[in-house]
Amino acid sequence: MALQALWRDGQGDFDAAHDLAQRDEGADGDWVHAYLHRKEGDNSNAAYWYRRARKPFCHDSLQAEWEAIVAALLGRAQSASSPG
Numbered sequence: 737m738a739l740q741a742l743w744r745d746g747q748g749d750f751d752a753a754h755d756l757a758q759r760d761e762g763a764d765g766d767w768v769h770a771y772l773h774r775k776e777g778d779n780s781n782a783a784y785w786y787r788r789a790r791k792p793f794c795h796d797s798l799q800a801e802w803e804a805i806v807a808a809l810l811g812r813a814q815s816a817s818s819p820g
Contacts, residue, residue, distance in 0.1 A: 738764035739809050742802060745772065763789050764809060770794075771801055 741756035750772065757769040770785030775798050786793050794801045 738768045739806070741765070741768045741772070742806055745775075745802070750776070767791055767805060771798070771805060774798070774801075
């Protein structure tokens with residue numbers, strides 16, 4: 737769901753992205769949730785979600801953070817699906 741949320745955000749559908757991130761109860765969803773609140777300018781709420789995700793508050797550009805989250809999630813997904 738976290739990757740789906742980022743895809744929706746990339747398509748300009750913030751509300752759908754937020755809904756998906758909120759429904760993902762894991763650390764990945766929390767990380768995306770933090771990014772989305774930072775994007776909307778709600779830094780105090782973003783800080784809460786970064787803490788839940790166990791990630792430092794990001795000060796990079798929103799685009800750089802979006803790309804970093806996508807790369808991390810895709811990298812993890814690729815590692816999990818490759819034969820061991």
